[in-house]
Amino acid sequence: MNFKRPRGTADILPEDQPYWSHVYSTARKVADQFGYRRIDTPTFEDTNLFQRGVGDETDIVQKEMYSFEDHGGDGITLRPEGTASVCRAYIENGLHNSPQPVRMFYTAPMFRYERPQAGRFRQHHQFGCEAIGDQSPKVDAEIIELGWKYIADLGIKNVTLRLNSLGDPEGRADYLSDLDKYFRAVAGQLPKLDRARLDRAPLRVLDSKARETQALADAAPKSVDYIKDEAKEHWDELLSLLDNLKEAYPDFSYKVDHRLVRGLDYYNRTVFEYEPLDAGGQGTLLAGGRYDPLIGILGGQETPAIGFGSGIERMILELKKQEAEIAPSAGPDIVVVSLGDAASAGFKLATELRAANVSTILAPSRSMKAQMRFANQQNASNVVIIGDREVENGVASVKNLGEGGHQAEVSLDAASIANHIRPVGNE
RNA sequence: GUGGGCGUAGUGAAGAGGUUAUCACGCUAGGUUGUGGCCCUGGAGACGAGGGUUCAAUUCCCUCCGCUCACCCCA
Structure with a gap:
């Protein structure tokens, strides 16, 4: 009986390593240029951290976590994403006493119990950046710029940036109810899957892949039309900052996409996603957003924050697809x-x-x-x-x-x- | 969780109901014990598992397992 690697995991062989070092060194270099410093957190955490942080209702928590009880009876979970851990570390180590915002990055393996397919694994690796402790849209723009530069410096071309604002939790009720009303009215035209979605997560109907739904979703009420006051100012200022980015990065462009919503509960205001132009199924290369409520949820004092995660395997897949030149590993002298x-x-x-x-x-x-x-x-x-x-x-x-x-x-x-x-x- | 495709040496392929299962690349040993890339010769190495049909199955059928792609969801 021969042993085989567990489903959804990969052996990264020496011949593949040039890709990995290219990605890691680019990540490190770009993070450095923006003043983000490395943080490493444990591979496993208290299960409650993710239940509270990622959101009890999310699929990740509901059915994708590698959770177990250790010999002492503690509930342990292999980290499915990076943000909750970084926030926990921020709170636990009193990083609010450092100059704000605290800029940090990590590269680490993540674990999710999923059916593997192209660009999706049970163990995958992410490069993530978090800026904690500043509510200014300048930080939103900075994080988005960082993501852009990272992808560009990797040598990946033809990537689109989509963004949206979810507003603040207080203001979201009106939007959700109008959205619900809108979809209910046309529920008869929705595929079965989307009718089910309408009941559990109305926002998710927006990013449905079904053609029939997409047409309806295009005409659906838009989140950005509902945000007001500070969230609205924040959004407008962010857009003008992004417009300025075009001077330094001629290829830079973005598209406001009101159908962009994200699956983790903790996001508010800005959400964004980088995706190859011709993306098929698992296209997202880098995604993130603002998560001002999270640190409070985890027991810290209310602290604004924003960040992103990006899949390293997906970057490498895209590099190979685009046949990017990667320096081969050097032979001995x-x-x-x-x-x-x-x-x-x-x-x-x-x-x-x-x-x-x-x-x-x-x-x-x-x-x-x-x-x-x-x-x-x-x-x-x-x-x-x-x-x-x-x-x-x-x-x-x-x-x-x-x-x-x-x-x-x-x-x-x-x-x-x-x-x-x-x-x-x-x- | 749902649905499609596929399982032959390390990799990529070919193959027929019946003696030693083919090819390429790779690996390895050599090409008269001192010079690499090219070339030549030899060697090791495979029919995912179990059942069924049959005189006979790696080949046909079923089940399982595995891989893969897509949906769900997400990086």
């Missing part, structure tokens, strides 16, 4: 090829080279030809060949594996050799 009795001298030399910070792999004990082939497959820049002849004369043959294949005899010591090697294609 040196492969040491040793013959017969010189093997121990070869091992010693490899050690000395590494001590001199030259990346060095020892070729396996095979024929000369096989060792050379090995060096080539490792993508090595140089081989150092030592046989009995070299050991006797205290030298080593250093050969560059580029086009010319220049070879020279060098004194058999790490310093001389390190001094003599070149990268491939730069002789």
Whole structure:
């Protein structure tokens, strides 16, 4: 009986790692440019944190959490998303005593019990950013800009930004009741699925994929027409800030989409989503919004906040789809090829080279030809060949594996050799 | 949870109701024990599981399992 990885999980093999390091290093670099500092929180948390934070009624909490009781009887859940944990950490560590807003980012695995499909897994990874402690629309714009720059710097093209405002909870009742009224009136034209949705989550009817519904949803009451006062000012200012972004990012554009709603309960006001133009099913690359009520819900003092999460697997899928150029992982500086009795001298030399910070792999004990082939497959820049002849004369043959294949005899010591090697294609 | 598609070496494919299941790439050993990429030769490695039909099934049928895509939902 062979073991298999659990459903919905993936082995990220060495050959795939160049994509992952590209995404991680870009995320880190962009976060850095915006002054977001890394935070790491535990992989598992108190189950109640997510029930309260994400929302008891959401699908995530209802049917997708990996929850269990530990040996001490505590309710534990593998984190299904990042925001609740970051807010918990903000409260628990008294980060409201730091200069506000507190800007933080994370990259971490998330766990949801789902049926896997393209771009969806039971364990997936997210890069997320959160700005906590500032209600200004400038922070909304900043977070949206950060997401834009991240995607652009990754090398992903043809992405659209959609955004919407859900207003504040107090003002939302009117909108929800009008929306409900509207859909009830045309319920006969809705597919069965959407009629069911109308009962449990009227907002979700808006982003239905059914053609019949979409036409009706387009004409439905719009959230942005209902928001007023501060929420309205906030929204208008955000839009004008976003318009300004076009100067710095010529490709930047956004579309207000009143059908954009988000599945997590904690959002208010701004919500947004980045998606490839030709997105199929699981298209969303990055999504987020403002969640001013959340920290209060979790027991902290009312603190405005906004953030986003983005799926790393989905970014990589899109990079591959767009055939983006990714730097391949580098081969070693040196492969040491040793013959017969010189093997121990070869091992010693490899050690000395590494001590001199030259990346060095020892070729396996095979024929000369096989060792050379090995060096080539490792993508090595140089081989150092030592046989009995070299050991006797205290030298080593250093050969560059580029086009010319220049070879020279060098004194058999790490310093001389390190001094003599070149990268491939730069002789 | 619902619905579609698919299960042959590591990967991608071919195959027939009946002796050693084919090909390519990859892996590995060599091509007279000192020079890689190309080329040549050899080797290892597979019919998802269980039942049924049949003299005979990897091939036909059923069930299960797995993978995959879509819906739901979401990154």
